[in-house]
Amino acid sequence: MGAKGYQFYSSLNQKIVDALIGSLGFYLAYQIRFDWHVPGDAAYQLWLLLPAIMLGRALVGTFLGTYRLIWRYIGLADAIIVARNHAAFSFLLLLIRLVAPKNLAVLKVPLSIIIIEFMFTLAGTLGVRSLRRLLSEGLGKSAFNGKHQVRVLLLGAGHAGVILSKEMASRVDMKRVGFLDDDPKKHGMVINGLRVFGPLASLESIIREHRVEEVIICIPQTPRDALRRVWAICEQLAIEVKIVPTLEEIRQGKVNIAAFRHVEMGDLLGREPIALGFAESDVTFYRGERILITGAGGSIGSELAYQLCSVNPEQLILLDKDENGLNDAYLRIQAHAPGLSVYPVVADIRFPERLQSIFSTFRPSVVFHAAAHKHVHLMEMNPAEAVLNNVVGTLNLIDQSVAGEVSTFVMISTDKAVKPTSVMGATKRICEMIVQSQHRNGNSHFCCVRFGNVLGSRGSVVPIFREQIAKGGPVTITHPDARRFLMTIPEAVCLLIQAGTLSSSGKTFVLEMGEPVLIHNLAQNLIELSGLRLGRDIQIQMTNLRHGEKLNEILADDSTEKLLPTRVEKIHMISDVHFDSAVFSEKVRELQSAARRGSRQDIYNILGTLNIGFKMPPLVDVPEQGVAAAGAVGAAQQEQGVVSLRKVV
Numbered sequence: 001m002g003a004k005g006y007q008f009y010s011s012l013n014q015k016i017v018d019a020l021i022g023s024l025g026f027y028l029a030y031q032i033r034f035d036w037h038v039p040g041d042a043a044y045q046l047w048l049l050l051p052a053i054m055l056g057r058a059l060v061g062t063f064l065g066t067y068r069l070i071w072r073y074i075g076l077a078d079a080i081i082v083a084r085n086h087a088a089f090s091f092l093l094l095l096i097r098l099v100a101p102k103n104l105a106v107l108k109v110p111l112s113i114i115i116i117e118f119m120f121t122l123a124g125t126l127g128v129r130s131l132r133r134l135l136s137e138g139l140g141k142s143a144f145n146g147k148h149q150v151r152v153l154l155l156g157a158g159h160a161g162v163i164l165s166k167e168m169a170s171r172v173d174m175k176r177v178g179f180l181d182d183d184p185k186k187h188g189m190v191i192n193g194l195r196v197f198g199p200l201a202s203l204e205s206i207i208r209e210h211r212v213e214e215v216i217i218c219i220p221q222t223p224r225d226a227l228r229r230v231w232a233i234c235e236q237l238a239i240e241v242k243i244v245p246t247l248e249e250i251r252q253g254k255v256n257i258a259a260f261r262h263v264e265m266g267d268l269l270g271r272e273p274i275a276l277g278f279a280e281s282d283v284t285f286y287r288g289e290r291i292l293i294t295g296a297g298g299s300i301g302s303e304l305a306y307q308l309c310s311v312n313p314e315q316l317i318l319l320d321k322d323e324n325g326l327n328d329a330y331l332r333i334q335a336h337a338p339g340l341s342v343y344p345v346v347a348d349i350r351f352p353e354r355l356q357s358i359f360s361t362f363r364p365s366v367v368f369h370a371a372a373h374k375h376v377h378l379m380e381m382n383p384a385e386a387v388l389n390n391v392v393g394t395l396n397l398i399d400q401s402v403a404g405e406v407s408t409f410v411m412i413s414t415d416k417a418v419k420p421t422s423v424m425g426a427t428k429r430i431c432e433m434i435v436q437s438q439h440r441n442g443n444s445h446f447c448c449v450r451f452g453n454v455l456g457s458r459g460s461v462v463p464i465f466r467e468q469i470a471k472g473g474p475v476t477i478t479h480p481d482a483r484r485f486l487m488t489i490p491e492a493v494c495l496l497i498q499a500g501t502l503s504s505s506g507k508t509f510v511l512e513m514g515e516p517v518l519i520h521n522l523a524q525n526l527i528e529l530s531g532l533r534l535g536r537d538i539q540i541q542m543t544n545l546r547h548g549e550k551l552n553e554i555l556a557d558d559s560t561e562k563l564l565p566t567r568v569e570k571i572h573m574i575s576d577v578h579f580d581s582a583v584f585s586e587k588v589r590e591l592q593s594a595a596r597r598g599s600r601q602d603i604y605n606i607l608g609t610l611n612i613g614f615k616m617p618p619l620v621d622v623p624e625q626g627v628a629a630a631g632a633v634g635a636a637q638q639e640q641g642v643v644s645l646r647k648v649v
Contacts, residue, residue, distance in 0.1 A: 025120030161218035292364035295371030297325025349393035387595035390427035452485025473538035
């Protein structure tokens with residue numbers, strides 16, 4: 001059946017229902033008017049006019065647009081239209097009563113009958129429409145039973161909040177909890193079926209009491225102090241916050257629909273997301289362990305800590321030199337697993353004495369090494385820092401792990417380490433080789449896990465695109481043919497944790513990430529999922545690849561590396577790549593020395609002789625930084641770093 005046919009039959013059904021309700025209302029009006037004893041002349045009038053009443057209401061409703069309304073979306077505005085149209089027909093009956101001649105007394109319907117019939121008919125037609133809406137929403141929600149509904153609290157019970165709550169009422173993936181509003185007159189009242197719990201000051205207690213998972217601010221022009229308080233509380237409790245933009249802001253182009261609409265990372269993958277969860281063997285492997293996570297304030301590190309809560313470790317030690325990110329991760333874990341022993345440690349892995357103190361204090365048995373400088377273009381401009389943090393920091397960490405007899409050490413690597421064209425990629429490849437050299441180191445198992453770009457991580461392409469979209473564009477792309485392997489943060493971390501259970505010391509594992517995604521398509525999908533139109537609402541602008549960036553990434557070097565299966569379906573193992581460890585260790589010592597001197601040219605020269613596929617890029621126009629680049633790392637620490645290298649490699 002076509003669209004027109006469907007509309008015809010739908011309208012016909014509505015007219016039949018309304019006609020039956022109208023006839024019943026007309027009949028009941030006579031019965032009530034005459035106390036259920038209708039006299040003969042009145043009964044004659046009732047049965048003579050009944051067909052005309054049915055037909056007349058259907059015709060007037062059709063003419064005035066009653067049957068263009070969709071029943072399952074009936075609202076106050078629609079109810080007013082229905083009432084107006086019924087009143088028009090009742091007014092027509094009244095007019096006929098006034099102008100009909102005396103010899104047509106049968107047309108003179110009593111005024112009380114007209115009023116009672118109007119009330120019954122209006123109540124009946126609105127009732128069936130409301131019932132249709134209730135059934136539609138009830139059936140939709142019953143079909144959603146068994147799936148998680150996000151519990152949403154609305155801040156502001158004004159006009160914007162009421163409209164949004166009405167819109168949310170039909171959403172099967174959300175459950176409205178209630179309102180908070182600073183107007184004391186509204187406290188304890190029920191608006192649109194939702195209770196106003198109290199003022200915004202009670203936000204934290206209401207979130208905890210009603211297990212709120214998302215907060216939506218519906219207050220136009222929210223004061224900054226109030227916003228800061230809301231953000232601080234929700235950030236501490238790991239609750240997502242959204243703000244409804246005002247119509248004026250949208251009209252003036254200050255914000256658009258993308259400012260409120262939330263796009264899931266999984267929508268951008270171009271493939272089915274990997275199922276998350278751990279086998280019992282994975283849980284057993286980590287249960288009761290003291291787990292140290294470096295870079296715990298970053299996107300991967302904080303998600304690692306979050307997911308590791310589910311395997312019941314004895315303690316989580318969160319280490320990062322970024323106190324802000326570390327604090328965020330710490331508060332998130334405290335809210336998620338209040339009974340778990342969690343300790344935040346502010347430290348820099350470049351300093352071996354500090355690491356030695358941490359290892360002797362906490363005695364970790366498992367180490368996840370996520371700390372690294374990752375921005376390619378910044379490390380091209382600061383190659384000494386890339387070496388000191390990524391290479392020397394990893395050496396220090398492995399040194400302490402060996403001394404502390406850590407059972408499992410997992411280092412996070414990147415696809416940029418394969419045939420590296422950047423300093424960052426080259427340092428990560430060196431770290432892989434350092435870990436590989438530990439395959440004979442007692443009962444400790446050292447491994448690397450290599451994967452591509454992580455969607456939504458700090459400084460990655462999606463947050464940048466989102467910010468550009470929120471500002472109205474343009475969205476900037478380095479090259480129309482640039483492709484990247486993509487994974488969500490939870491996907492990467494889940495597989496990373498599983499990789500740690502594969503007891504093959506010195507190995508490098510590669511996560512299966514599907515086919516690489518064209519970044520242009522990623523940007524286009526994000527624009528469309530944000531409710532905007534490419535080329536009309538927002539533009540894409542091409543820039544240029546920056547120093548060290550590749551057009552396409554690869555996860556393994558086909559010429560030297562072969563991917564082998566493991567017991568985990570989505571994780572592959574790279575076959576052994578042999579190298580002269582004595583020559584390699586000497587080159588790494590030279591690299592450390594060059595980095596501490598801040599000699600960019602020497603760093604590039606040494607990287608070029610390490611046989612890792614690195615080619616020296618065009619030098620960025622930055623002056624040699626000299627010895628001062630090492631900062632607080634003095635000569636004694638420099639020598640100690642070299643000694644550490646001799647122990648480890």
